Amino acid sequence: MSRTLIFLILFFIPLSGFTQNPELDSLIGVLNAEPIRDSTRVNRLIEVHGHLILSDASATLPYVEEAMSISKEIGFTTGIGFCENAMGMYHLYHNENKEKALEHVLRSVEILDSIGDTKHIIISYNNLGLVYQRLDRYEDSQVI
Secondary structure, rough: HHHHHHHHHHHHHHHHHHOHHHHHHHHHHHHHHHOOOHHHHEEEEEEEHHHHHHOOOHHHHHHHHHHHHHHHHOOHHHHHHHHHHHHHHHHHOOOOHHHHHHHHHHHOOOOHOOOOHHHHHHHHHHHHHHHHHHHHHHHHHOOO
């Protein structure tokens, strides 16, 4: 009995280290240490969202909401566009509300296009294609 217990402990302890994400932990640590509400914080919050969206989509909402709040507060239009895109992905992956996801991602495209942010609009177009795919609206994704 004790050999089995020792084997299980020795087997599972190393595996627990593989479930951690040091980059994510570091980002969250920086966010906690630097509460300054600026565009750098918005970008870090969106980075956290990016790390979590596929593994724990429900955990992304507070980060996206804070990023949106700061972006509106400081007039960071690119951040607002990022947040709309992130909110779309939240709805797509967390509660599978595809229509809501479409609304947010289209808003993101509109915002980023209005400021000529061609660098970041590519991400929104990519996600728009994902949403159209989930909606089985392949013909709409070809128009993009």
